[in-house]
Amino acid sequence: MNDVRIPLHGSGQSLYVAQEKIYPREIDGRFAGLRTLSVWVLLGLYYLIPWLNCNGRQAVLFDLPNRKFFIFGLVFWPQDFIFLTWLLIIAALALFFFTAIGGRLWCGYACPQTVWTETFLWMERFVEGDRNARQKLDRGAWSASKLLKKAAKQALWVSFALWTGFTFVGFFAPIRELSMAVWTFSLGPWETFWILFYGFATYGNAGYLREQVCKYMCPYARFQSAMFDHDTLVITYDVERGEPRGPRKRGTDARAQGLGDCIDCTWCVQVCPTGIDIRQGLQIECIACAACIDACDDIMDKMGSPRGLIRYTTQNALEHKPSRLLRPRVLIYGGLLSALVVGFVVTVALRSPVSLDVLRDRKTLYRLTDDGNQVDNVYTLRILNKTEHEQHFRIEAHGTTPLSLLPEREYTVASGDVYSLPLRVRRATYDPVGAETIRITVRSIDDSSIHATTDARFLAPAR
């Protein structure tokens, strides 16, 4: 038998490379502008939404202690959990759909990791200066000015992170009361904890981990390639046009010198937030932020060459084949997505504000009255009042012949409560002969548009 040794620390080949700090060079351009816009819109929504009011209460509040979700005019109860699941499925399909068409649009423009990293970079740049200044500062010895700069950056980061954590908790607890509690130092232990927790996560992820989250922790990055095909937009370096790369004097004919359009200035590498060289081809680390496109376009303008040496394109286009937007993958994702969105909107709009469950008594099928002329069936009814107010309900039952209810009375159900009650339904024994399906309706006396109906089986002797 061979001498096989079990390595105690895995094999020598590591899955990971040691991380070098990346100093992305700042860049202006079309796509940087788009990302800035996206940061403002998304973070603006995040920080403002909890402060909006609607119907005299916080417009968006996931009130976990009271098990109610308020989303503008709508109230969702735990029984509406299906809608949340539905919404998550829609979100996942939307991600598939947009990935199939536009590649990693999510990563480059919308992912919270990208958006918050961008803001933390702005703060870093604001205090420590541009890329060269930051590298110099980090290399240099500790001095009063370095200490001051680092302290100022930390102060900005920490305050922004705490504000982020506070806003996050503000989605789950009324934010105005929360801000009063912060002001008077009377925050509860859990609120304090979650503010610090989310604040710390923001600080760590956006301040320090940055692109490592995308490279080592993000599950989406690992499976997004499954949604790609040869017609998906990717950011690519045009090898045919760019190679062989090399420096040249401005205004000289590169072709005459046997060179492509790439002047090997490495700006595309310096601006990359994940520190890759896009010229080596599509790589898993690329979050499609398009910073390299902006950088390269800038250089091409200066060199007097056409833009687009690095650009959004498809693999088919690079191979001089026609690109198609509508293809089975896109049609299937798009079709499913539209069906789910329409279904969701319709279902939410038609959602009944009251729900009714009817359970038959399993112990006895039916019971005849003493004279045998009438037959009783017993049910347990569960009424859920999903409105925001107390409701008084009356119960009706309809069959082929008149039914009487015992007891006949009103039921008061508080907002959000489930009310269980026994109900005895009675009719003539042989009219109609045998079992039938009856309809049981619960209707609000306060507002007759609030009602729910459920079918139930009524059992009776056949002869």
Next chain:
Amino acid sequence: MNASPPPAENTHELGRRARGIAVVVWSGFLAAAIATMLCFAFLDPQALRGGDTPGWWSSRSHVYAVGFFFFWLIGLIAAAICWQLARTGRRNE
């Protein structure tokens, strides 16, 4: 820019372990978030209250938070065992 010096052996090892821990913590966190959401969507802690429930059970927020950390702990254990099993053992290559 591309010509970075080869990393020293000990920083290399540390980075690998640190990232392993990050992956374990993070995947446990994701699992815990899903488990907490599903669990408390169907179970109301208030409805489960009885004579034998501990004192901290009195508030839903407490139960949610304790529940979350409980699920995170379970997720951490599963992810840590998974990581340990996947990176050790006999390789047939």
